[in-house]
Amino acid sequence: MSINFYSKFFPLIKKGVASVPFQLRPLSTRTDLFNVENKSEEYAIFRLNKPPVNSLNLEYLNLLNNQLDEFERNPKLKGIILTSDVKSTFSAGVDILEMYKCEPKRLEAVWRAVQDFWIKLYGSKKIYIAALNGHVLALGCAIAMSCDYRIMVDNDKTKIGITAVLLGINAPSWVKNTMINTIGFRETEKSLKFAKIYNPHQALKLGLIDEIVSSDKLLSRSEEVMKTWCKIPTLAREMTKESMRSETLGKLVNNREVDVQEFITSTMDPHLQDNLGKYLASLKKK
Numbered sequence: 001m002s003i004n005f006y007s008k009f010f011p012l013i014k015k016g017v018a019s020v021p022f023q024l025r026p027l028s029t030r031t032d033l034f035n036v037e038n039k040s041e042e043y044a045i046f047r048l049n050k051p052p053v054n055s056l057n058l059e060y061l062n063l064l065n066n067q068l069d070e071f072e073r074n075p076k077l078k079g080i081i082l083t084s085d086v087k088s089t090f091s092a093g094v095d096i097l098e099m100y101k102c103e104p105k106r107l108e109a110v111w112r113a114v115q116d117f118w119i120k121l122y123g124s125k126k127i128y129i130a131a132l133n134g135h136v137l138a139l140g141c142a143i144a145m146s147c148d149y150r151i152m153v154d155n156d157k158t159k160i161g162i163t164a165v166l167l168g169i170n171a172p173s174w175v176k177n178t179m180i181n182t183i184g185f186r187e188t189e190k191s192l193k194f195a196k197i198y199n200p201h202q203a204l205k206l207g208l209i210d211e212i213v214s215s216d217k218l219l220s221r222s223e224e225v226m227k228t229w230c231k232i233p234t235l236a237r238e239m240t241k242e243s244m245r246s247e248t249l250g251k252l253v254n255n256r257e258v259d260v261q262e263f264i265t266s267t268m269d270p271h272l273q274d275n276l277g278k279y280l281a282s283l284k285k286k
């Protein structure tokens with residue numbers, strides 16, 4: 001049986017494979033905002049690099065989405081280690097400036113790009129290992145949870161979690177489902193309702209991350225895990241991933257318009273705008 005989980009949801013990607021042979025692509029890609037280092041034919045390291053906190057605005061999301069497509073087009077590539085070159089932060093989530101005093105058209109484009117990113121990442125048949133070098137907040141946490149495995153630095157000051165509710169935001173159902181699939185229903189309910197933020201040891205206990213290592217070992221340990229996973233029979237691994245994830249994935253893929261409208265309506269609400277303004281000011285005041 002031929003299986004291509006990703007292209008089931010993105011049929012056009014198949015066309016890309018046909019028209020642009022991957023052998024012609026450069027081995028490594030470097031932009032100002034991220035860096036892809038091909039460690040072997042089988043896996044690459046993908047480093048986010050948008051200081052100060054890898055916040056995700058529309059242009060950045062589009063850039064990252066293109067790179068995820070690029071990975072999918074390479075049939076020899078089995079896995080990607082996703083990490084950050086920004087000191088002490090993996091990602092602080094969506095760029096709050098995209099949500100504050102925003103134009104509905106732009107907000108819609110941002111949210112569609114966020115959906116695309118999650119669908120590509122959660123739905124990828126490749127192995128994604130998150131090497132969490134620093135804070136992992138809000139959408140950053142959803143991204144980490146969408147990877148297959150999470151390794152975090154051993155630093156008590158490093159935070160991971162989703163505090164959307166403090167901003168007056170109800171996390172979308174695909175974020176809730178991703179978290180439920182990671183730490184279970186009860187812990188997700190407590191985590192989201194009470195805006196819980198965890199240090200690495202608390203997160204490990206909960207199953208939100210899988211391992212803690214010292215910062216100097218973060219990449220070497222991630223590569224060790226990746227090499228082990230690359231030895232697993234590919235087709236069986238892909239089929240297992242698909243069978244574990246297709247139901248959750250389908251809930252957003254088949255419901256994108258409702259999710260977009262809910263996000264726009266709730267974000268444009270004056271109370272939420274007021275909260276966002278205060279929150280931004282508090283971040284700047286620090």
Ligand SMILES: CC/C=C\CCC/C=C/C(=O)SCCNC(=O)CCNC(=O)[C@H](O)C(C)(C)COP(=O)(O)OP(=O)(O)OC[C@H]1O[C@@H](n2cnc3c(N)ncnc32)[C@H](O)[C@@H]1OP(=O)(O)O
Nearest residue numbers: 052055092093094095096135137138139142164171283284
């Ligand atoms: C899963 C999604 C759930 C619901 C979906 C609803 C849609 C919303 C999704 C989101 O992701 S909203 C984003 C929420 N993110 C946060 O609340 C994180 C906020 N940031 C922080 O807590 C901290 O910045 C930090 C990541 C812990 C890093 O702390 P540090 O002390 O190192 O840096 P500092 O706070 O001084 O920040 C530096 C600089 O960056 C600005 N900043 C921080 N986060 C964001 C952000 N998300 N968007 C835009 N800008 C951000 C901050 O204001 C500082 O700016 P300045 O240098 O100009 O002062």
